[in-house]
Amino acid sequence: MKIKYFSWIKEITSCDKEILNENNINNIENLKLFLSKKYPNLKKHFDKDVLRFAINQEYIANNIVLEKNDEIAIFPPVSGG
Amino acid sequence: MIIIQKKDFNIEKEILKIKSLHNNIGAVTSFIGYVRDINNNKNVKSINIEVYKKMALSELNNIILLAKKKWSLIDCLIIHRNGLLKINDKIVLVASFSEHRKDSFESCNYIMDYLKKDAPFWKKENYKNESIWLKNTN
Numbered sequence: 001m002k003i004k005y006f007s008w009i010k011e012i013t014s015c016d017k018e019i020l021n022e023n024n025i026n027n028i029e030n031l032k033l034f035l036s037k038k039y040p041n042l043k044k045h046f047d048k049d050v051l052r053f054a055i056n057q058e059y060i061a062n063n064i065v066l067e068k069n070d071e072i073a074i075f076p077p078v079s080g081g
Numbered sequence: 082m083i084i085i086q087k088k089d090f091n092i093e094k095e096i097l098k099i100k101s102l103h104n105n106i107g108a109v110t111s112f113i114g115y116v117r118d119i120n121n122n123k124n125v126k127s128i129n130i131e132v133y134k135k136m137a138l139s140e141l142n143n144i145i146l147l148a149k150k151k152w153s154l155i156d157c158l159i160i161h162r163n164g165l166l167k168i169n170d171k172i173v174l175v176a177s178f179s180e181h182r183k184d185s186f187e188s189c190n191y192i193m194d195y196l197k198k199d200a201p202f203w204k205k206e207n208y209k210n211e212s213i214w215l216k217n218t219n
Contacts, residue, residue: 006133007203008214057136059199073133073201077217080130080137080161080202081114081173081193 001025001068003035006075009051012041021068028053028063031072051076082156083141085134087164089171096176099156103178106155110185111176112193118168120215125168126207132163133201144195148177152184157192161202 003018010016025031036043045051053060054073066072082099084090092113100106116128145157156178166172175196177189197217204215 004133006131006201007205054133054136054201057133057139073136075133075201075203076214078197078199078201079204079215079217080132080200081197 001066002071003031004071004073006073007079008076009042009045009074012045013039025066027065028060028072031066035074045076052078082158083138083145084160085132085137086160086162089162090160090174092171092174095158095160095174099158099176099178103155105180106178107180108182108185109176109178110182110189111174112189113171114173116166116168116170116172120206123206123208126209127165127167128172128207129165129205129212130161130163130172131203131205132161134163136201137161140200141196144192144199147195148188148192151191152177152179152188153181154179154184154188157188159192159196161196161200163202 001020003020005013005016022034025034032046036046052075055070096109096111118125141159148154148157154177158174158176160174162172175189175192177185177192179185205212206215
């Protein structure tokens with residue numbers, strides 16, 4: 001699956017996208033656990049529940065199942081306009 | 082029509098492009114957002130706008146569809162810029178086209194509110210010695 005990071009999230013990850021092929025990442029909660037280990041500075045933001053997730057360009061609110069071809073975007077609240 | 086672009090645009094030309102397609106337009110309400118020189122008591126030198134373009138096009142399309150269900154609209158126009166913008170540069174134009182003013186006034190406000198809340202754009206303000214990503218102010 002492809003993970004995309006935006007705004008200050010990509011400064012924590014030092015990349016704006018990456019491909020993950022871990023078999024045990026099958027939902028958003030697993031993805032958060034994986035990324036919290038890979039990027040320890042992300043954990044506190046996941047814990048505060050301030051970040052937003054989109055799967056294939058649509059916002060998600062629940063811990064939905066992820067497919068290997070999904071594009072998952074992780075970003076802070078938006079600030080356009 | 083939804084456009085996300087780096088370059089500047091001419092407000093009147095863009096509105097007239099849509100107006101010229103419909104003879105039944107009696108009202109146009111527009112909102113234009115600009116880059117300000119001072120924000121949170123800091124002197125802003127420029128801003129960078131990042132966008133998740135594919136999702137932004139989809140989200141903005143959704144809101145236009147919702148607005149068209151709530152109000153009697155003939156057309157809608159959203160132009161949002163991304164990239165490096167300087168003070169006084171235009172950031173966004175939203176224009177609603179209808180027969181009567183109430184539909185255009187209310188829908189323009191609604192579209193702008195939704196854009197601020199959900200459209201995936203992020204602003205970073207550049208000051209003399211630092212840059213800061215802005216929080217959502219709605």
